[in-house]
Amino acid sequence: MSTGDAVRALRGRLLWFVDDPHSAGEAAHRYLADGLLVIENGLIRAVGEAQALLPTLPADAAIVDHRPHLIMPGFIDAHLHMPQTQVIASYGAQLMEWLNRYTFVEEQKLAQQGHAEALCAFLLDELLASGTTTAAVYCSVHRRSAEAFFAESHRRNTRMIAGKVMMDRNAPEALRDTPESGYADSKALIARWHGRGRQLYAITPRFAITSSPEQMAAAQRLVAEHPDCHVQTHIDENRAEIAFARELYPQAADYAGIYEDYDLLGPRSLMGHCIHMEDREWRAFAAHGAVAVFCPTSNLFLGSGLFDWARARREGVRVAVATDIGGGTSYSMLRTLAEAYKVLQLQGQTLPAFEALHAITRGNAVALGLDHLIGSFEIGREADLVVLDPAATRAMAHRLETARDLDEQLFVLVTLGDERNVVATYVAGERVASAGQRVAAPAR
């Protein structure tokens, strides 16, 4: 170890992935029952057995003992909507009606002074309280909403991907930009924020329904000019949505073909939902290296359908997992995994605990093309991490009494876990302060 005062070490049970357990099996994960994670300047400098590493630390290193808790890389959420934290749990509608009745109403409030700032602070509090340290975030159509999000994320030094939504039709007038303004605002945001600190920009045409061909062409120009930016959009969530999109772009081969025609289906494209995919669409995803984003709580809550992960694997398509707040119903990636498990079970597929926890750490990092930076404890990675207590609730503690091994213990965490299991969250090596998850006292 070098210079003393910047060194910090966390002791606890360490779990991370170096490969995909679906293909690599047991070799994919690393587990240390008494491990030490050494952090310097926000990066991981060493990881190993505590007994072996402790003597190598400088005398003034700060050691935080998190035993017996589990320390994992911070969770990654591949798709959510910042303006929808007050849309969660809105009743009764399927996609198109839900957008018009609830979402577009709330999104209009983002034009108000201070509202975006308040929502961004709330969202980041909630994500960090849930152990999520990176997310791909849709802001509203307003440039200021993305400004507010990046400013808040930058202040907290979180590694976030976000973009201003581009949307110039089939939405209330107050929520429409134009092909020109959508381009110019995105361009300005990219110049100001992409690569500044830990912030990354995603070019964000909401979906083909709300972008005219002219705006899709503008997005295409942005992608050509900024090939290192992500693209995020929606596809194949709902049958009515698909029919409408096809009607608007009759010349496209299919829904995926619409995005393909504008070069929006590429290796940095995060395509939300992918539930009702045609054979050619799967092949197009594979050919372009596009990412299918699975949003289980949202897909169930809106009754959209069941994502076919086994099919994605067979087709060679990368999959990311996401909450889709506010169509989704939980900020917790653990809760999201529990619902993913159910979606797969209904299709005769399954999701072992190691695969599940890989998905929301290294798996999502790979899908986002950020695995050289985050998602694991390999040396040099950014020290974003979550400290978990798998026995945080009485029901979980009781259940864990009979758990026979780590795999079973982790499966309980995946099935019953949520933000209550998060003991601490660290961003670039710093423990982030928070008032905790509860508003009310736990008494009864």
Place this chain on the structure above:
Amino acid sequence: MSTGDAVRALRGRLLWFVDDPHSAGEAAHRYLADGLLVIENGLIRAVGEAQALLPTLPADAAIVDHRPHLIMPGFIDAHLHMPQTQVIASYGAQLMEWLNRYTFVEEQKLAQQGHAEALCAFLLDELLASGTTTAAVYCSVHRRSAEAFFAESHRRNTRMIAGKVMMDRNAPEALRDTPESGYADSKALIARWHGRGRQLYAITPRFAITSSPEQMAAAQRLVAEHPDCHVQTHIDENRAEIAFARELYPQAADYAGIYEDYDLLGPRSLMGHCIHMEDREWRAFAAHGAVAVFCPTSNLFLGSGLFDWARARREGVRVAVATDIGGGTSYSMLRTLAEAYKVLQLQGQTLPAFEALHAITRGNAVALGLDHLIGSFEIGREADLVVLDPAATRAMAHRLETARDLDEQLFVLVTLGDERNVVATYVAGERVASAGQRVAAPAR
């Protein structure tokens, strides 16, 4: 009001049902924004506007002010397994494998001295902490497990329905009774516990697969001799289970026909799951007045399938809602409702908030034939109730800022709620003590 010292009054927002909101609409519920519930000797003596009732109370009446919280009748859970609190969240198998690999292993431990007592105490703690005051409970095959459950429930004065499982084949030898011992043990338990205090007995042949025709005939005798006891069993959960049951009872018209042939399909029969029902089975349920028990978290977790509530309505079959612990993944009936909503959404059906909250209170009371005793705040009913804080988590408090009316507020509670929303639970007018739901501190 009569004699002073037994009178207690709870003040808060009161919500209860006097009819089914699916048919009766707005007329089905009663809501008092500032209500008073007056309790004497464990029963509801009066309910109304606080301002009107307060002057009528005796001078020494104890008034508990729960404003601004919501007070509802205690929740009712129509199906769960006491021996499975340490089976919850067991990985990967569908029904038959899950039984053999996990459940039957844990159930054998119930033969150990003290184990049943510990599990019963845990279960009742957890149910009450979740706001559930009545449940229909499967014990293990051991007579002592039902003894332990009834003793613990009697001590707490909770209104519970339970029974010793009858199971004489297709299970490990240590878990088998015989037609004779199953009959005699059930008979003895009925004599000792049915109608004692608030305890009720359910004749409990686990399902046709684990009961020989001789044992089914023994259950039939029990039903004939004790027509006021409930019957609880399983049906049509899983395709492999159905095929196996049909093979074991080839003379039956169908799975329902097996139970019908032994008079086990009657108006007090709680039939767990009912997912893969044939046309004739629905008609048989309607003809006999049997209850279909919908267990959404279990059905999703085990990948069993989607319960068709609209069909049950069309067929005139009563529906109850249940956790099915430990196939189910939450003790909370609120969480169970959120999953019920998702199951219905996937089928193009829906579940408005009032219907959902009706289901777990008066609806389940009607299905269990206990609506003259529990499930509402009508005068003379037993004062089992739950005090709820719909804004108990930060995410819920934030979401509720934009809720426009009671309906929307309740829908948030149904969609995002769980045991964290339970501020207090009362059993027969007494606030039940508990260490609270959390083991770990909420700090982060």
